[in-house]
Amino acid sequence: MSGTHRQGPPEDCASCRKLFTVLSEHHQASPDLRLTVAEIGTRCGSSRVTAQRHLSYLVKHKRVKADGRTPVRGATVAQGGEVPDDATPLQWAVNVIAPDPTCGKGLRVLAGQGWSGRIGPGEIAAAAGISVRTWERHRPHLVTARLVQFTPTTVLARDGRHRVRLADGYRLMSGVVVAAPAGDSYAADAAGDQAKALVDSIRWYCAPPAEMTRAYRLVASRLLAQWPAEELVRRAVFPEPDGYVGNPYGLLSTRLPGPAESYVIPAEAAVRGETSARPRCRSCDVLFAGGRVSPDGLCRECREELTLPLxxxxxxxxxxxxxxxxxxxxxxxxxxxxxxxxxxxx
Ligand SMILES: [Zn+2]
Ligand SMILES: [Zn+2]
Ligand SMILES: [Zn+2]
Ligand SMILES: [Zn+2]
Structure with missing residues (x-):
């Protein structure tokens, strides 16, 4: 006998949420090793009987498969804004609705390394227990879902002439896009001033006056499109161009986001609520309270309707x-x- 669970969605039960996270993390780390209920209890800080009660509830509510151990693909029991603001990337990742389970594995491997970093495809595939080919096939899904941004990086070889390709840099993203509001002239003036200061601070950008003005206009347009100044600076200055820059405006415009590109809130900023942008639910557009985005970018109401990603x-x-x-x-x-x-x- 394991008693009865109180009614309501598993999202409302702290023990169910805890248990789901334990199972998800374990499933990612060692999918072939079946935990006993007592072990699950120990990891959740509860007794075997308690663990069994919540486990059965998760199975009944289709968050865990009938085998009692495998999290249903894409299922989540997190509440909107529930992830603590000191959440680890992995805690964030297990609550994200990935496009498919293979993508979920890859995402959790990246999250295991940190909010951002550098890791090659071979290493990701090995850690996720999939082939490199499979990883290469799924990687674009994560990019399209705006959950990861990859940055190819090359460095100048020792001979000073050839470039060597490093493992791609990655950054975990929230999937939440910030749309540009209708501009007004006051905002345009402010953006113009900020753009000037920003361009003047880019040390490698030295150009004749006409090209300076063009750059101010370019940066101002991105600021008005809700791109945070820090993000524009980051893209403009890293990596430091090696050697003489023949066409500074050309280089700047390839480094900055394109006119059609929208700002996506990085996962870390979204979890911590550290964003000047006003994030909205990606399904119904409601504003997130306190600027903190839920791990899957959905508000509570939308998540209830979409418990399983379709x-x-x-x-x-x-x-x-x-x-x-x-x-x-x-x-x-x-x-x-x-x-x-x-x-x-x-
Ligand atoms: Zn429960
Ligand atoms: Zn397949
Ligand atoms: Zn995929
Ligand atoms: Zn919503």
Missing amino acids: APVARVDAPRCRECSHQVGPAQWLCDGCGADQRVPA
Whole structure:
């Protein structure tokens, strides 16, 4: 007998949330090692009986699969704004609704390293227990979902002539886009002044007066589009150009966001509420209280409706891979990539 759980969504139960996080973290770290209920209890700081009660509740509410151990793909039991503002990247990542489970694995590997950093595809794939090919296939999903930003980086080789490609830099992103408000002339003046100060502070940007004015206008337009000044400076100055810059305006404009690009709040800033932008739920547009974005970028109401992320709706009769929801042939359970990942040596 494990008693009955009080009614209500698992989101409202602190023990269910704790237990879900424990299971998600364990599933990421060692998917093949089945925890006993007593072990789960120990990790949650509760008894075996208590752990069993909440575990059954999570299974009943489809947050955990019938095996009692595997978190349902994409399910979450976090409340909006619930992640503490000292949350680790991994705590954030386990609450994010990833596009598919394979993406979720990759995302958690990145999160295990930090909010940002540098890591190569081989290392990510090995840590996630997938092939490099599978990772390369899923990486664009994370970029499209605005959950990760990758920055290719090259450095000048010792010979001073060739460039060597390093592992890509990455940054975890909240998926929440900040839309530009309708501008007014007061905002335009303020942006103009700020843009001038910003461009003047970029040491490598030395150009004739006409090119300076062009740069001020370029930066002002991005400030008006809600790009924070710090982010524009960061993009403009890193990495320091090596050597003489022949076309400073050209370099500046390739480094700054394009006119159609919107500012996405980085995950860390979103979790801590450290953003000057006013973030909104990515589904219904409601403002987040206190500027703190929930881990999946959704407000509570929207999350309740979307507890399970829905794979892009396609023709119902098109069979899909059970793991990553890519389209597969009629007699296939898994796509080639996922099939290769899961094949066990005989
Ligand atoms: Zn519970
Ligand atoms: Zn994916
Ligand atoms: Zn919403
Ligand atoms: Zn697949």
